[in-house]
Amino acid sequence: MKIRLATNNPHKLAEVSQILAPFGVEVERLDAEKVEIQHDDVEAVARRAAELLCSRYGDYVAVEDTGLYIEALGGFPGPYAEYVYRTIGLGGVLKLLKGVANRRALFKCAVAICIGGRVEVFTGEARGYIANEPRGRGGFGYDPIFIPDGMSQTFAELGEEVKNKISHRARAFSALGAWLTKKNLFK
Amino acid sequence: MKIRLATNNPHKLAEVSQILAPFGVEVERLDAEKVEIQHDDVEAVARRAAELLCSRYGDYVAVEDTGLYIEALGGFPGPYAEYVYRTIGLGGVLKLLKGVANRRALFKCAVAICIGGRVEVFTGEARGYIANEPRGRGGFGYDPIFIPDGMSQTFAELGEEVKNKISHRARAFSALGAWLTKKNLFK
Numbered sequence: 175m176k177i178r179l180a181t182n183n184p185h186k187l188a189e190v191s192q193i194l195a196p197f198g199v200e201v202e203r204l205d206a207e208k209v210e211i212q213h214d215d216v217e218a219v220a221r222r223a224a225e226l227l228c229s230r231y232g233d234y235v236a237v238e239d240t241g242l243y244i245e246a247l248g249g250f251p252g253p254y255a256e257y258v259y260r261t262i263g264l265g266g267v268l269k270l271l272k273g274v275a276n277r278r279a280l281f282k283c284a285v286a287i288c289i290g291g292r293v294e295v296f297t298g299e300a301r302g303y304i305a306n307e308p309r310g311r312g313g314f315g316y317d318p319i320f321i322p323d324g325m326s327q328t329f330a331e332l333g334e335e336v337k338n339k340i341s342h343r344a345r346a347f348s349a350l351g352a353w354l355t356k357k358n359l360f361k
Numbered sequence: 362m363k364i365r366l367a368t369n370n371p372h373k374l375a376e377v378s379q380i381l382a383p384f385g386v387e388v389e390r391l392d393a394e395k396v397e398i399q400h401d402d403v404e405a406v407a408r409r410a411a412e413l414l415c416s417r418y419g420d421y422v423a424v425e426d427t428g429l430y431i432e433a434l435g436g437f438p439g440p441y442a443e444y445v446y447r448t449i450g451l452g453g454v455l456k457l458l459k460g461v462a463n464r465r466a467l468f469k470c471a472v473a474i475c476i477g478g479r480v481e482v483f484t485g486e487a488r489g490y491i492a493n494e495p496r497g498r499g500g501f502g503y504d505p506i507f508i509p510d511g512m513s514q515t516f517a518e519l520g521e522e523v524k525n526k527i528s529h530r531a532r533a534f535s536a537l538g539a540w541l542t543k544k545n546l547f548k
Contacts, residue, residue: 209398210399211396211398212397212406212444214444219399247448247449248447248448248449248450249448250445250448250449250453251448252444252448254399254441254444257401257437257439257441261434261435261436261438262434262435262437266434269457270449270453270457
C-alpha cells in the first residue's frame with residue numbers, strides 16, 4: 175500500500191517512511207501546495223488542508239501538522255512552531271524560558287488522510303519538557319531542546335530509533351498505519 | 362456608503378470607523394467566520410480570507426490583516442502577531458529583544474474588499490522601532506511598544522488622533538476610502 179504525503183520537509187518524509195514501514199505502507203512525496211489555516215489546534219489545520227487536497231488529488235493523500243505547546247508561554251509557539259523555528263529559532267525559545275522554572279511542553283501531531291472522499295484524522299502526543307540548552311545531533315526542528323517524559327536525553331540525543339517509537343509523530347502515524355492495515359484486511 | 366468588516370476585535374472596528382468617516386464610508390461589523398491561511402505576507406492572508414467571504418456574503422465585505430515584522434527577530438512575529446500577543450505577550454517580545462541593539466520594526470496592514478465578485482487589496486505600512494518598555498494607555502495590541510519613525514512616543518502615547526493619521530492601518534484604509542470615493546464619483 176502507498177500513501178502520498180504533502181510536505182516540503184525531507185526530514186519529515188524520511189521519518190514518516192520509517193514509522194510506516196513496519197505496517198507495509200510506502201510513503202511518496204506529493205508535490206502540492208499545502209494550504210494551512212490559522213488555528214490553535216493542529217488537528218483542525220491538518221483536516222482543512224486535507225479537505226482542500228482531497229478534491230484535487232484524490233485518495234491516500236495525507237497531510238501532517240505538528241505543534242509544540244509550552245505551558246509557561248501560554249501554549250506558544252503552538253501550531254506556528256515551524257514559523258517560530260524559522261524566525262527566532264531555538265535560541266529565541268530558550269531566551270523566552272530564561273529564568274522560568276516550569277518547562278513543561280507538549281508536542282502534538284495530527285495526520286489527516288483522504289479515503290473515499292472523506293477525511294480521517296489521527297493524532298499523537300508526546301509530553302516532556304524543554305532543555306536548558308540544545309543537545310544532540312539527531313532529528314530536526316525542536317528535537318535538540320525537547321526531553322520526553324521518563325528520559326533524560328533530548329529527542330536529538332536519543333536518535334531516530336528511539337524517537338520513532340515514542341514521539342508524537344510516531345504515535346499519530348502508527349495509529350494511521352494500524353487503521354490502514356485493518357481496513358485492508360477486511361475489504 | 363457602507364462596508365462590512367469581518368472582525369471580532371472591537372478596537373479595530375472603532376479605529377477603522379474613525380479612519381473611514383472623512384470619506385463618508387460607514388463601517389458595520391460582519392459576524393462571519395474569518396478563515397486565515399498561514400502565510401508570511403498579510404496581503405496574501407487578507408486576499409484569501411476575502412475570497413472565501415465574497416462568495417458567501419457578497420459585495421462591500423472587507424477583511425483586514427496586520428503583521429508586525431521585527432528585523433532582529435527575522436520578521437517575527439509577522440502575520441502571527443495576534444497569536445503571539447495572546448501567548449507570550451508584549452513581555453515576551455521585549456524579553457526576546459533584551460540586549461538587542463537593532464530594534465527596527467515594520468507594521469504592515471492589508472485590507473481586502475469584495476467588489477463585483479473581485480477582490481481588491483490595499484496596504485499600508487508604518488516603520489519605526491520597538492520601545493524598551495510598554496508606554497502609554499491608548500490604542501491596543503502592540504501600540505504601547507511601537508514608536509513610529511520621526512516620533513519619540515509610542516502609538517499608545519500618541520493617542521488615536523495622531524495614530525489614525527500615520528499608522529499602517531490608517532494608510533491602508535485611507536487608500537481604500539479614496540478608491541471607494543473615486544469609484545462612486547464615476548459610476
